[in-house]
Amino acid sequence: MAETVATRYLATPRTAAVEPGPDLAARLQDLRKCVHCGICLPQCPTYLTLGEEMDSPRGRLYLMRAAAEGRIALNDTVARHLDLCLGCRACETACPSGVAYGSLLEAARAALAARRPLRERLLARALFAVFPRPERVGVMLGVLKLYRASGLAALVRRTGILGRFPRLRAMESLVADVPASEPLPEVIAATGKRRGRVGLLTGCVQRHLYPHVNRDTARLLSLAGWEVVVPRDQGCCGALELHAGHLDAFRRRARSLVASFPLDCDFIAVNAAGCGSAMKEYHHWTDEPLVRGFALKTRDITELLVEAELPLGRLDGTVAYHDACHLAHGQRIRREPRELLARIPGLVLVELPESDLCCGSAGVYNLLEPELAERLLERKVQRIVESGARVIAAGNPGCLLQIAKGCRARGVAVEVVHPVELLARAVAQRGADA
Ligand code: SF4
Ligand code: SF4
Numbered sequence: 001m002a003e004t005v006a007t008r009y010l011a012t013p014r015t016a017a018v019e020p021g022p023d024l025a026a027r028l029q030d031l032r033k034c035v036h037c038g039i040c041l042p043q044c045p046t047y048l049t050l051g052e053e054m055d056s057p058r059g060r061l062y063l064m065r066a067a068a069e070g071r072i073a074l075n076d077t078v079a080r081h082l083d084l085c086l087g088c089r090a091c092e093t094a095c096p097s098g099v100a101y102g103s104l105l106e107a108a109r110a111a112l113a114a115r116r117p118l119r120e121r122l123l124a125r126a127l128f129a130v131f132p133r134p135e136r137v138g139v140m141l142g143v144l145k146l147y148r149a150s151g152l153a154a155l156v157r158r159t160g161i162l163g164r165f166p167r168l169r170a171m172e173s174l175v176a177d178v179p180a181s182e183p184l185p186e187v188i189a190a191t192g193k194r195r196g197r198v199g200l201l202t203g204c205v206q207r208h209l210y211p212h213v214n215r216d217t218a219r220l221l222s223l224a225g226w227e228v229v230v231p232r233d234q235g236c237c238g239a240l241e242l243h244a245g246h247l248d249a250f251r252r253r254a255r256s257l258v259a260s261f262p263l264d265c266d267f268i269a270v271n272a273a274g275c276g277s278a279m280k281e282y283h284h285w286t287d288e289p290l291v292r293g294f295a296l297k298t299r300d301i302t303e304l305l306v307e308a309e310l311p312l313g314r315l316d317g318t319v320a321y322h323d324a325c326h327l328a329h330g331q332r333i334r335r336e337p338r339e340l341l342a343r344i345p346g347l348v349l350v351e352l353p354e355s356d357l358c359c360g361s362a363g364v365y366n367l368l369e370p371e372l373a374e375r376l377l378e379r380k381v382q383r384i385v386e387s388g389a390r391v392i393a394a395g396n397p398g399c400l401l402q403i404a405k406g407c408r409a410r411g412v413a414v415e416v417v418h419p420v421e422l423l424a425r426a427v428a429q430r431g432a433d434a
Pocket of ligand 1 (some may be wrong): 043044045046047055056060084085086088089090091092100375407
């Protein structure tokens with residue numbers, strides 16, 4: 001049998017099996033909603049790539065249910081099939097029975113988290129020591145910048161040593177540039193007729209790698225009549241911990257984020273799909289009223305801007321929109337970003353085939369599972385080339401990094417941007433034209 005990502009892992013030594021944790025066992029009724037119809041299978045990126053039933057939503061739900069019913073143990077084999085899942089939730093969109101796959105996966109991962117082999121626990125500890133802490137992400141990116149500028153990166157690449165460490169290579173190749181970033185003012189006044197007050201999430205990755213996206217977001221909100229509040233002490237939304245099943249850490253992170261925003265914000269605006277999706281579902285994991293209220297006030301930036309009349313000037317070109325999984329599947333937002341892009345005079349919005357198939361980014365999936373992530377990225381870049389677009393827009397920093405990396409590596413000359421960047425350029429053009 002040809003070796004695949006799945007078979008290689010399954011050949012690795014087994015560790016002690018674990019019992020499902022209370023969160024998964026409590027979800028038995030939800031797990032039983034799956035009627036095994038298979039409608040979700042053609043929408044699942046891992047099933048499309050690996051062709052294995054146990055790497056499909058139906059197969060994974062079967063394993064989770066068997067574990068929750070005590071028929072099988074949550075052993076390494078089960079863990080591997082769950083680890084290969086991107087958590088993209090395309091299966092939720094497809095499912096006619098309303099199976100809440102994403103939260104079931106998170107519950108299963110929570111049951112597994114404490115009993116991972118030492119190597120995996122150390123890796124998780126290293127990742128979670130950095131990524132949910134914006135200040136540490138900044139330090140890490142500063143070191144990366146130095147590594148590149150000193151010429152060490154070129155030297156290391158020439159030795160070919162990174163080929164032996166696919167995860168390190170994936171991390172090294174993901175970030176092309178680390179821009180200089182200035183924090184936004186804590187309060188930005190509304191322009192024109194005031195609608196109310198919006199808190200802005202600046203994000204752990206977004207603030208360091210795409211600070212201009214946050215600037216554009218704040219400017220557009222202000223133009224739309226919102227006073228924008230940007231708390232300096234805001235931390236991480238906890239999405240990565242949620243997806244890894246570290247539920248206690250996630251709940252702490254959620255409480256702390258909620259506490260950093262003033263209570264009188266009408267909405268909390270988010271320009272990163274993964275963060276917004278996690279924040280809108282805070283109340284699934286805790287019944288604290290403040291946290292619940294915060295979740296209900298959370299909006300993707302496109303939901304707020306689509307209600308506004310922005311002064312948009314002409315931008316000639318073709319753009320294709322990539323649906324970030326946690327916007328299209330996690331938040332069911334597809335219309336708003338397309339409608340906003342279509343409003344820009346001169347800009348032609350073209351269809352991106354398989355626009356809602358995951359690009360392989362999926363939080364830190366591209367760092368943990370670089371081989372499968374790369375196969376999905378290859379497919380995404382092919383679709384981008386077929387679309388003929390010169391600009392690709394996506395509402396999530398992970399997708400922006402991943403797609404830009406794929407296009408760079410394959411010499412595909414497209415610009416990869418957040419939709420708010422195009423809107424801000426159109427606003428600037430209108431100003432220049434006036
Ligand atoms: S979340 Fe995505 S990768 Fe995982 S089973 Fe569902 S469709 Fe497949
Ligand atoms: S998750 Fe939904 S679509 Fe997929 S097999 Fe089960 S019932 Fe069918």
